Amino acid sequence: MTNSTASMQSRSGDPDEELEPSPRSAPGLLRGRAAGEAPSPRLETGVVESAAPLSVRLGEVSLGARRAKGCLVAPDPGDKVLCALDAEVVYVLSVLEGEGATTRVDVEGALELTARRGRVSVRGAESVDVSGGKAVSITGPKLDVRAADGSVAIDKLGFFGRLVMAEVGKAVVAARELDSLADRVVQRARRVFRLVEEIDQTRAGTVDVRADGLLGLRGESAIVSARVLTKVDAAQIHLG
Numbered sequence: 001m002t003n004s005t006a007s008m009q010s011r012s013g014d015p016d017e018e019l020e021p022s023p024r025s026a027p028g029l030l031r032g033r034a035a036g037e038a039p040s041p042r043l044e045t046g047v048v049e050s051a052a053p054l055s056v057r058l059g060e061v062s063l064g065a066r067r068a069k070g071c072l073v074a075p076d077p078g079d080k081v082l083c084a085l086d087a088e089v090v091y092v093l094s095v096l097e098g099e100g101a102t103t104r105v106d107v108e109g110a111l112e113l114t115a116r117r118g119r120v121s122v123r124g125a126e127s128v129d130v131s132g133g134k135a136v137s138i139t140g141p142k143l144d145v146r147a148a149d150g151s152v153a154i155d156k157l158g159f160f161g162r163l164v165m166a167e168v169g170k171a172v173v174a175a176r177e178l179d180s181l182a183d184r185v186v187q188r189a190r191r192v193f194r195l196v197e198e199i200d201q202t203r204a205g206t207v208d209v210r211a212d213g214l215l216g217l218r219g220e221s222a223i224v225s226a227r228v229l230t231k232v233d234a235a236q237i238h239l240g
Helices: 005-010 026-031
Strands: 044-050 054-058 061-064 080-086 089-099
Touching: 044 089, 054 080, 054 089
Parallel strands: none
Antiparallel strands: 044 054, 044 080, 054 061, 080 089
């Protein structure tokens, strides 16, 4: 047997034996088996070099990668990730360690969180922000909102409901214009004070004003005009 033949036999060995890939060969890292055999995925840890497009450094080799559907946390550059090497594809399965202060759950397409039993809680030690690019919807048979202090800033608001019940210690409403439309208005109060700087005008089919005590009408000038009848009735009438 010649030296060349012996060298070839020593390199072939057992056909089932795995071939050692070169650490600098990207195809060797991905295949890792002899030709003709089904690829066997294996796990390795790497470091993210870039997020868009996603690339991972495995040892001394930098490879393009795909984020697995189950990897909900978006990897950032410098994160340590767990990768699965399958045929010609590198999948990032999960983020093991991250250098950034913010962890982002990022998916392609729609995301739905469902609890078939029990409740879903979202809590933040400092705050919770909910934002939508087009709309934010809250639907449920009952809505409870509790806070020590709150503010609502809406450019245009429409409210539609059957009944509104409000109980507050003090209510302050400031508006440039205020229009109210109702079939029936009932107000009950112990004291009512109204300050009008310019015009206070009332137009009604019938106006009935009754006072158990004193009814006082005072002005720089007073005009009482009736088209049909003016009647003044009292036990005493003083004019002038």
